[in-house]
Each structure stands twice: as C-alpha cells, then as structure tokens.
Amino acid sequence: MNFATLVLANLGRNKVRTILTTLSIFVALFLFCSVRAVTDTLQDTINVGNESRLITRNKTSLVFPLPMGHLERIRALPGVTAVTWSNWFGGTDPVDTRSFFAQFAIDAKTYLPMYDSDLAIVDASPAPGVSAPAGMDPRLAAFMNERTAAIIGEGLMKKKGWKLGQTIRINGTIYPGSWLFVIRAVYRPKVKGLDDMTMYFHWDYLYENSNRQADVGVFSLELADPNRAGQIIKTVDAVFENSPAPTRTETERAFQAGFVSMMGNIPFVVRVLGGAIAFAILLVAMNTMMAAIRERTSEFGVLKTLGFSDAYLFALVLAEAALITLGGGVAGALFARFLVASGKVALPFFPPMSVHWETVFTGIGLAAFMGAVSGLVPAWQTARLRIVDALRRVA
Amino acid sequence: MAIPISYNIRSVLRRPWSTLATAVGIGLVVAILVLALALANGFQQSLVATGSAQNALVMRTGADSELTSGIDRGGVSILRGLTDVAVGPAGRPLVTSDMVVLINQERTGGKGSSNVTVRGVDRDGMILREKVKIVSGRMFEPGAAELVIGTRIATRFVGFGLGDQVRLGQRAFTVVGIFAAGGTAFESEAWGDVAILSPVLRGGGYSSVTFRMKDPARFAALKKELEADPRLGVQVQREDTYYANQSQGLATTIRVAGVFIVLIMAVGAIFAAMNTMFAAVGARTREIATLLTLGFGPFAVMTSFVLESVIVALVGGVVGCLLALPVNGMATSTTNFATFSEIAFAFQITPPILLAGLIFALGLGVVGGILPAWKASRLPLAAAMRGL
C-alpha cells in the first residue's frame, strides 16, 4: 500500500461517479478533437502545395479557360524549367450520380513527371510490347499507349469496386455526352492532405471528343529557383495582362489556400463550436469532482490527525483529479484521432480527414488544465483545513 | 400522494453552485443545438425560397448546374416562342434567358478570395423575378456596362460598393445599385445586362432559360416534349426543384455534422446531468428516508427527483436559448461546392427551433435524472436513517 493505492482506492469509492465523470470528459475531448479534424484537414490541404510550383489560371475565375496559345510563351520564360496543363472535367458517375469525385484531363507526358513527388503508381495493367516514355514510371506503359486510359486513386477504386482494365462510363456536365474510359493504373498519394479519390486521363482525348473545343484549365509551372517565385508570378501575369485571357499566377500553396479561404467562416465556427462543447462538459465534470472532494472533509481530518502533512493531502487530491481528467481526456482525444484516421468519418467534397497530434495535445492540455483547476481548489482548501473543523463536519 | 414541487425547488436552490454548473453545461449544449438548427435553417431558407414551382428552368442536357450549361441563340429563340410561356400584365412573355459565370473576387478584410456568381439577365426577364427590389442606387441601364450587386455580398467583397469598378474580361463594369431579393439566393449574386455580359464572358451564349408556365399542371408533358426535341438538347426542371438540388449537398453536410455533434454532446451532457443528480441523491439520503417514512411512496420519490432534474435542465434550456439568441441574424458565408460559388446566409432561429431546444433539454433532464431517481426510491430505510 502506498500513495498510488490511496489514490486508486479513493477513485473506487463511488465507482458510478468516477466512471460517469471520466466518460463525460472522454466525450468532451472526443468531440473537441474530432470537430477540429475539419480545420486540421483543411490545413493539410494547404500544406500539399509545393513552393517550387506555380499555378496559372484565368484571372476572372477558375471557371474560365486559358487558351493553349499561352503555353509556348510561358515555356519560354527564364526560370521556368517545365510547364504542364490540366483541365477540370467535372463529370458524374451514371451509376451513382450523387457521389462526387474529381476528374482531370492532363497532358500526361509533362504532368506526371512534374507531379511525381505527389503521386505514386501502385498498380497498373501489364503492357507487353510497349513502354512508357523516358523519365516516367515504366508501369505507366499501358496508360501512355491508350487514348481512353485513366489513372484512378486507390480510395476511389475501393469505393466504386472498380478493377484494373475495367471500362467505365462518365457523364460529362461541361463536356456533354457519355464518355468511356479504361482503367489502366492506380495511384496512391505520397503527400498527406492529397486525396486518393481522383481520376486522371488524357487531355488529347478530351480535346478530340469535344470538337476541339477544350482548352486549358490551369497551367502548372516548375521553377528552377523557388525564391524567384514572386518575380516570375509578376512576369507571367504581365505577359498576358492585355490579352483576351489575362492570367492570375500564384504559388501552388497559395492556390490551395484559396480553396480553403473559400470555405469562409465555417472553419472558424467549427473551432468555436469545438471549444464551447468541451468547455460545457468539462465544467460539469469539474463541479462533480469538487463536490466529491468536499464530501470527504472529515476523512481528511482523520488523515491529518494521523500525521499526514498538508502537502501530502494536497498531492492526493490533485492526483485523483488528474487521473480522472487525463484518463478520460487522453482516451477521448486518441479515440478521436484513430476514428477519424480510420476513414470511417467522411464529409462530402472533403479530402480524407485527420486529426493532428497538435490538436490531440491541445485537447489533453485543456483537460489537464480543467483537471488542475478542479483539483487545485479543493486541494488547497483541504490543505488549509483545520483538523478540529474537519472532524466536526458530518459529511 | 405527490411530493410538493416546492421541495424540489428549494433543494435546487440549496446547492447553487452545482445547479448553476449543470444548468450552464446543459445551456451550452442547448445553445449549440439551437444554433446548428438555425444555421441549417438559414441556409435552406436562402435556397429553397429561391425558385418557384410555377417556373420551368431549362438547361443543356447533362449539365449539373447553370454554370456548366450552355444554350445557343437558336435554342433560346425556340424556347422564348413556346406557347407554354405565360404572358405578363403588359402583354410581354414572362421568360428570361440568363448567362451565369463565376468571377473570383477578394473578400473585404483580407480574408482571401472567393467565387461570386455573375448573372446576365435581361430587363424584361426581371418581371419573372418578382422579389427583386433596388435598395440603393438604381437598376442597370440596358446596353450599359453596369452591374447591380446583391445585398448579401455587397459589403463582403472588395470592389462591390456603389461607384466601384469591376473588371470583367477586358471591360470595366460600374456598380450602380444594390438589390435585395426577399432572402433568396439571388442576393448572393451580381447582375448585369446579358446582352453586354454574354459577349464579354461567354462569347454570346446563354446558360439557361427560365419561364413562367401558363399551366403549371402541364409540367410533366411539357418536360417530355422539350427533352425529346432534337433541335434543343435540353433538360427541364421546376425552378424550385433545381434550387433544392443545388442546396442538397451543403444542407446535408450541415445537418449531418450538426446531428453528429449534438448527439455526442447529448451523451456527454447526460453523463454530466446524471452525475449531478447522483450527487444530489447521495447527499440527501436522510431527507429521502424521512420522506419515505412519512408515507410518500417510492414512485412519488422517484417522480420527485426526475422532476428536479428536469427543472434544472429546463433552466439550462432557457439559458441556452438566451445564449443563442444574440447570434440570430448573424451572417456567415461559405462556398457551396455544388455551384462552386459563394453563398451567404444567416443564422435563423425560429420559435419551433427554440421549442426543440427546450424539449431537448427536457429530454436530457429526464434521461439524466431517471437512474439517480430510481436509486433514491429504492433506498434501504434503516441505513438511510443512520445517515450512512
């Protein structure tokens, strides 16, 4: 028997109360962390943006295309080592029109090498007799040699139950009609915050089948020296300032941040929500713990009589409060992190969600703080208690 | 024989801090519930109110919103000339052919930028949109490079004030007025003359045609005819259906997230309420024993404690409603990813929502109080009298 035994024995005094208090703290922290998963995930999407890449889009808005004619002039700029382009297809799956996933038409020969740092090919159809161009993952041979081929994200494959080599149909909304594709490769993101639910296919296919109407959605520029980004941004935009399609260029990171800022106030509301909830529940837990300790006044008197110092009792009370709040708090925070990471919770239009360790620690810190407050006040009161007064009190 | 309520009220007042903490805790939960419902409500209000079941909205086949739809001049002429198009008081057909695009504007206060819907409309077609009223400045002149901005976005974006210039394509448009549209989604849009905007932004094409049906009951047949017409290549919906669909995704998200949060909060709140009531029962064993000895039955004791829990919870519910009220009317905005454009809406608290909050608090009180109350009613008398 020792200090630890005393602490645990006291927690077992009223098991129902201890369990209820611990559970309510668990719930409070679980909510706090899982609600913040929204803001944490949004932060991840910004971090996806690479600082040595620029995105050039139409100045008016992303909805307006850029002419292919811009390509050569951008390529010619000093400091730009590579240029590629992509176009948002925006189609729907006729089998399940409500499910949303992104589709991009890309110039694979220049796009995939540039984004090699972001995407890893994990599976691909075999391609006897043909090979991929130099500088590309050789497994892309089948994809590169077939007009209607598509690369699908791992998560999307699983969700739709698609198989390699399968032909799928996508209904175009911007480019009307029923479009056929053959799945020739599967990718997995290398960067956290990038989702695995996207589809990539050949821009040439889009161009030909849209009566040669398709243009460029955005250009991606690779820079020789990321520090010169600001300068190159100005240069690019200046070149096209007075053209029919003026451009707006920014770092890929800023481009991603733009999407996040489109969410407006909602992340802020969400944060406030999470904090308020946790506070509300912790408040009650605090009160319960304080009441529980007040009940034991005469017992503390006896302990003091036996010779236990004020400091010892102070530590005892604090330890009890800490155990409950940290026990429930850590469990709740970790459960939130693992539940969200398991992917079972998903919001539409959102990338796979995650709870940052930082949030977990903030949550635990919050619980610890409230535990300290709920332990400190009665602990201090207990320490200052005069034995005669304590013994006189009938609980 | 029932235990008088005054006993419960006095008991509650005797433990002020405990009661306060629980009431505030429940109050916050109720406040959040009310606000979540108010947010979803405000969002739905802004979109569902938009559009009428008497109007038919025509877009290109396969398009999922006006943004991705395109109808050429030929198609527009055919649609405008349909006999199904109702005629207005001045003898003019109630039809509008709109062009819809998005432009990217900086938010005021440096909070990044967002997409704003720009709609080219024709002055005649405005008759169709009865709720639209100019609240400051004036309506744009046909043929002029002018814009009017919806009230919900006029102050939220840079360059949308009266007299400001907005650069679209290679032309500068002047903001000449601010308009209100009865709380509908149009208030988050910027409007101009389609005859000027379309060439500048869409090379002369249109996005959609909307018209008032002479006989709304004929909708199904009309839809069939138009969609089968090979000259057109269009899809037809009732205007309100279209807007309802546009709001589906975001409304569902808000609602699902709200329910998830509230349910879990409820669990936490119930634990908390239970704890408080257990403590109350534990502290009053002598009183309970006395009540039982005096002749009040166990059921009366149980009901009494549940009632006490409910009283505290209802106080919390009222506190929560009061906490939530100041937020009523506060506007927030986000991007509706279905339309990819900014949608501004406000928290809208209604009496039914407040009632829901109170009932929720009541439920919390009942569920949180039942176990402790049951325990109180089953107290072994002898032990209780000795105060153990």
Add this chain to the structure above:
Amino acid sequence: MAQVEVRNVRKVYRRDQLEVPVLDGLSIEIEKGEFIALMGPSGSGKTTLLNLIGGIDRPTSGEVVVDGEDTATLSTRELARWRSRHIGYIFQMYNLMPVLTALQNVELPLLLVRGMKAKERRERARLALSIVGLEDRLDHYPRQLSGGQEQRVAIARAVVTDPTLILADEPTGDLDKKSATEVLELLEKLNSGYQKTIVMVTHDPGAAERAHRMVHLDKGVLSR
C-alpha cells in the same frame, strides 16, 4: 517529569464578536503509563483538552508539553510529523477509510515512517491486528465489519506506530454493551501489558471505572 504537562492553558473560540472560553487556566499532569479518564457534561471542554494534548489544536495561551516537547512551538508541518510518532488517536466514530481494507487502514500511519518497506509495513499492521484479535479479518472492508470490530481496527491503527501516548475520544460511545466491554478490555491490555499511557474522554461511568484515575471537567475547569 510527567509525560504530559498542561500548564495554565486557555482555549478561546471566537463566534462572530463573541469570545467563548472553553478552557480557562487549566493545568494537569499525566504520568507515563497512566490510564486516565476525562469526564464531564457536553461542552465541558474535555474533547478540547484531548485535542490540545494530541497536537490537533493549539492553545490560545499556556503550555502543552508532551514527552518533553512544547507542542505550541512546533510548526504545522513539524506537529504533523510529531503526531505520527508520538500519538495514537481513537475516535468515537472509528473513522476508518471505507475504501481501504482493515489491513490497509492499519498500514496508513506507517506510510509516514521514513524508510519502512512495504513488506515490513504489512507485517507490523498484521501484528497490530493480531493484538486486537482480528488477524482473520485483514482483507475485510469496514462495511463488512461490525461496529465493535471497526473500533478494534481503529485501535490497531492507533498502536501500529508504537506511540507511547494513546488518546481516545468516547471510544465506546457508539457501541453495544458487549463490544464496548471488548474494547475496554483491549485498552486495559494495552495499558497494563504494553505500558501505553491512555487518556480517555468518556461520559460512561462504566468505562471510566477501568481507568486508574478519573478527572472531572465542568465549564473548562477541573474538579476532583
């Protein structure tokens, strides 16, 4: 020198503006090995006197010297340590910790002895419990014991640190006749067999008879 020397002690309680003197210039000496009963009506100050001797309370003026130490000069911390070494306290309401077993309750005071290992603590506690005749109830919780048994565990707790002075405040007040007799016999055994000095507050004349000396208090003043 007597083991306990109380010299001209005053204890005054303040109630709002009123000053209530519970003890007023009281002096008493208790020799080592004595078994003394403090008697008197309620409010006479006997418990207060006990508390002063035990270092649980401080006199307003006067001296309380126990085992050569003037307890008034010790700080609160020192007093706590002193108590753990010199005093064994027995309460009327047993005051055992309900969350600990009988053995653990008796072990409690030993936690304060520096350098004692867990094994030794358990042994000493077991020994103390065998002295009071409860070696077969080590793992029982207080709620599983009768009133008399609880009080005996309390006694074991009071002697486990081997103090020379045992203070008992109405030890039989809450017990039935049979248990009361058992407890009093135990106290006698501790006094005659183990040379423990016992100061017992009681208003039961039957209990007081067991003591060697009876002292009466009335309104804070001694009378023989």
